[in-house]
Structure formats: C-alpha cells, structure tokens
Amino acid sequence: MSKQRQVVRIGPFAQAIASGVRKGDAIYLSGQVSVDAEGGAIGAGDFVAQVKQSYANVAEVLAGFDATMDAIVDETWFVTDMAAVTADLPGIFGARQEAYGGPPEVTQTLIEISALFMPELLIEIKCIAHV
C-alpha cells in the first residue's frame, strides 16, 4: 500500500498548485518567488531582496510540514539575469546563509532562464527537503 502524502497549500494559486508535498521522508516544494501573501511581486529590481523574500516563502511552506530550512538538501536557482548574481556574490551568498541561519549543507544548481511567471521576478528557488 502506498504511503499517504501530506500537502501544504499557501497563497493565491493554492487551489491549482500545491506549495509542498511530503511523501515518506521527502518534501517537494514548488518554486518560490518574491511575492507577498496576495501574490503581488515585491522587491522589484533588487536581487538580494528577492532572494530573501523567496527564502521566506520557502520557510513558510516548510513550516506547514513542521519543518525548517535545515531540512533542505537541494536547491535550484532559476535567475533572469546571471550578471545580477556574479556582480555581488558576497552579498547574495551572505543573504542565502542568513536565510539558512548558518552555512547551508545544501547543493545548488544556478541557471539563467529567459522569464519567470511575472516580469518583476528576478529569481525562483526550487527546493527539495528530507526530514
């Protein structure tokens, strides 16, 4: 018999898209972006601010599973402008470490793509966690 899944739904698209799904020890999260609770983009033009808000949304989804950032094992960063990353590596990876509350033990794949769901968005972070 299949193990049951646990589902967390947050935000304006929650009816169509699960924010997170847990099956066994694995938690898959939908890519998180810099939006507020109503789905409006925030931090326009500010890459570091969008990183922080995206991770805040990741943390909120994990909280729905009684999990924290410590559970994340793998992340993919989809960014719309690689130059925004390479221009300020210390600032960006500092913000990432702050989001994790310390040096993350997490893999990362970093890709520049041509667009995200809304034109204001500069980054989408897709995470996999294991508890």
Place this chain on the structure above:
Amino acid sequence: MSKQRQVVRIGPFAQAIASGVRKGDAIYLSGQVSVDAEGGAIGAGDFVAQVKQSYANVAEVLAGFDATMDAIVDETWFVTDMAAVTADLPGIFGARQEAYGGPPEVTQTLIEISALFMPELLIEIKCIAHV
C-alpha cells in the same frame, strides 16, 4: 546492498534515454513533450494540446511501472513562451486537472526557457513520482 532499479523505455530515443527509472519508492521520469509514438511533434502552435499530449506521455511511462498520475508529487514545466501560459490560465490549468482526473496534489515550478529539443515544442514536463 543497493536496491535494484526498474527501467521503462518508450519511444524513438529509448536506447539512449530511459523514459523512467524507479529506485525504492521514487520514480524519476524524463521530461515529456508533445510527440507521438514515432517521436514526431504534434499540436504545433496549440499550447493546451501540447499540455494534454505531454501528460498522455507521462501517463504512458507511469503505466510501465503499474502506476498512475496519482503517484506524481512534483512537476516542472519548462515552456518556451510564458505569455502562452498567462494568456489562458483557466484553460491550461483545466487541462492539467483533467490529465490528473481531479485536483492534483502536486507541486509545480514554471520556467520559461529559450528552446526545447524540437522547435515545434512549446512545453516539456518533468515529473517525479512516489509510489
């Protein structure tokens, strides 16, 4: 000792690329696109038709593991034109729900990329399932 893997191979590239691999409870699927059994692109210019055909191909791979769409936990949509998605959210997410046979309990990450394997393709759907 490592658990054995189960492999499903379908379609014209089956010798090079496994369509799906099961290890333990997890099934990884290669990204599925809107092609027929011979690998020819179908549904050119019709985004919703390509969504339906891509999911039909996902379902066919899962059937090779005696699994159904219910097993999918996570999906990534790689699309070549985000405007084709945002222009018709009800139609597109209606087609998705129809493919799942009901409201999916599935995460989604939605990214616009610059090209897929064939120029006619508008979407590639990469799924992870757990049984």
Place this chain on the structure above:
Amino acid sequence: MSKQRQVVRIGPFAQAIASGVRKGDAIYLSGQVSVDAEGGAIGAGDFVAQVKQSYANVAEVLAGFDATMDAIVDETWFVTDMAAVTADLPGIFGARQEAYGGPPEVTQTLIEISALFMPELLIEIKCIAHV
C-alpha cells in the same frame, strides 16, 4: 528523529555550495560544469569535451560518497545552444555512454537555457543518485 546527512564539498565554491548531499539512500548533486579543480572553465567551444569534463566532475563528487556513476537515476542537461546537441547526437550520446561505462539506465531532461555561470560554459548537468 531525522536521518543524518552526509555532505561532500569540492572545488572553489565548496564553502558556499555543497557539491553533493546524501540523505537516506538519495544523493543530490549540484549541477556540474566543465571546470578544472581551480574552477577555471575548460573545453571552450567544444561541446563533447565539456560533456566529458562535466561527467568527470560528477564522478568525483560521487566518489566522495563511495559511489559511482551506476548510482545515478536522473539527470537534467541545461545547454546554452540546442543546435550543438542536435548537430552531433551520436558523438554526444557516445560520450555520455562512455562516461557511464555502458548504456545508462538513467532518465534525462534536455533544456536550452539562456546562460550558465560563466560564458564559456555550454552545458551544466544536474544529477540525482540513489544508492
């Protein structure tokens, strides 16, 4: 109680980015590219050479877990020019098979994206392994 994770760190960005994380039977790897031990891009302009070097780096990360290419179940290829792939499928998939030491039982998702971390890079390979 959560299972402990095992972390492998290799290369110039090892302090910020884990090269691989194992949790339970799953090993997640950061996307691997054609760089040498100091992080310099190699194989500029030569797609097949970059495929080989990327897989060599994948194998090195797996070796840190006492695992080999046999453990890989799923890979995503992010390429900067799809035409470089379709122009020489036999050469490219021959190099892939050579990297695996035989016909791989591995899924693949193939996407053209707009840029990678360094302009010389033509491909990034993201792998998931299960031991």
